Amino acid sequence: MPFVTVGAENLAPIDLYYEDHGSGQPVVLIHGFPFNGATWEKQAGPLLQAGYRTITYDRRGFGNSAQPATGYDYDTFSADLDVLLTELNLRDVILVGHSMGTGEVTRYLGTYGSERISRAVLLAPLAPFLLKTADNPEGVEQSLFDGFKQAIVDDRFAFLTSFCDNFFNYDQNKGKLVSEEAYRAHWEIGARGSAIGTLQCVDAWLTDFRGDLPRIDVPVLIVQGDQDRVLPFPATGQRLQPMLNGSQLVTLKGAPHGIPWTNATEVNKAIMEFIGQPAMART
Template sequence: MPFITVGAENSAPIDLYYEDHGAGQPVVLIHGFPFNTATWEKQVGALLAAGYRTIAYDRRGFGNSSQPAAGYDYDTFAADLDVLMTELDLRDAVLVGHSMGTGEVVRYISTYGSSRVNRAVLLSPLEPFLLKTSDNPEGVDRSLFDGFQQAIIADRFAYLTTFCDAFFNYQDNKGKMVSEEAYRAHWNIGARASGIGTLQSVDAWLTDFRADLPRIDVPTLIVQGDQDKVLPFAVTGQRLQPMLPNSRLITLQGAPHGIPWTHADDVNRAILEFAATPATARA
């Protein structure tokens, strides 16, 4: 199992697990909360078949990566991604983030630039800014996120059930877009995550990305379901697209938050068409 060391906690290294398959232009897949690389199963096969090199890694605290007690913020997450990009010497890369993973994409390009990046894909995005404040009245009340953290502290595994219900819009899509077995698999993946990382990641969701957005200088594709119950479309993707002039928004009608699984064909088609578009046509 390949790992890259991104830091240390006391006597132990902080290692990120990653998978690196195929050849060609690299596509880096950054998973959502609270899952890991396994949730990209339906994208990896399609990308490999289309001739792309696919690199997927587990965020610190999740999957097979180390589970430190700190570093669950987007400056650290972006620094971790930078180590991966540098160590693997990735160039002309397509960065694809889902949900929480979109934060790494945006903060990485904002902080480290786009010299290694060709374009970006944001699936069910977190941006621009979730928290309701005096200058962000479209946001969500802090009390909702406090409730998430209280639920995680009280019973993280019960919270995971609630989260997976919302992730898939399970009552509407059970047996249609998602099987009971796929639901259980996602729950089991989430249960493997660090309890501390799961809790502290909620604070990271409240990151204000508005200052990062003007620094995104690569073509960007946004794909989101209009029935997203985790990151409501009106608060996220719908607001985000006008803030990124060199972007395109694809709205999936009736789709939930977990579109890499429930709407894999639509997502894969959108990524592959976007990745194959000549740069002159995208400018």
């Protein structure tokens, strides 16, 4: 299996597992919490068939990547992404992130710039800033995130069930947009993640991305369901779009958080139309 080394913990390397298929313009897919690159299967196939080089990787702590006890913050996550792009010598890249993976996209562009990047797609985004503060009254109370962390500590596997319920809006979509088997597969992927990483990622959700947004100078597509129970649409995608000059927003009516699976046809159509557009002048 292919890996890139992004650091070390004691004497052990911190390796990220990736898959690199096809040729053509590269598309790098960055998965959501608490899953891994395998959850992109409904996007990877169509991208390959459309002639794109398709690359997925597992965030540190998840999937086949190393599970260190540190580094679960967006400065480190974006540095890990930079190593991957550099090691594979990728240029003219289309970055596609889902949920937590949109944080890597946003922080990477805000920190490293767009020399290697041509476009970005944010599916069910984390930005601009989830935490409620004096200068961010639209955010969510700290107590909610404290509750998530306590639930993970008390019984991570029960927490995963609750998370998957909200990820899919399972009470509404079971047997329609998602099968019991697909739900169970996502749960099992999440259960294989690092217990430490799963817990520490909750703090990463509270990253303030507002300072990154003015530095983003590539075309951006935002796609989100208006029934997202994990990252509520009014606090995230709907609010984010006016903060990204020239960005496009596609709102999926009635769709949940897990749109790469539940609404794959609509998501893929939006991505393909966006990445197939002629290159636009950067702001």
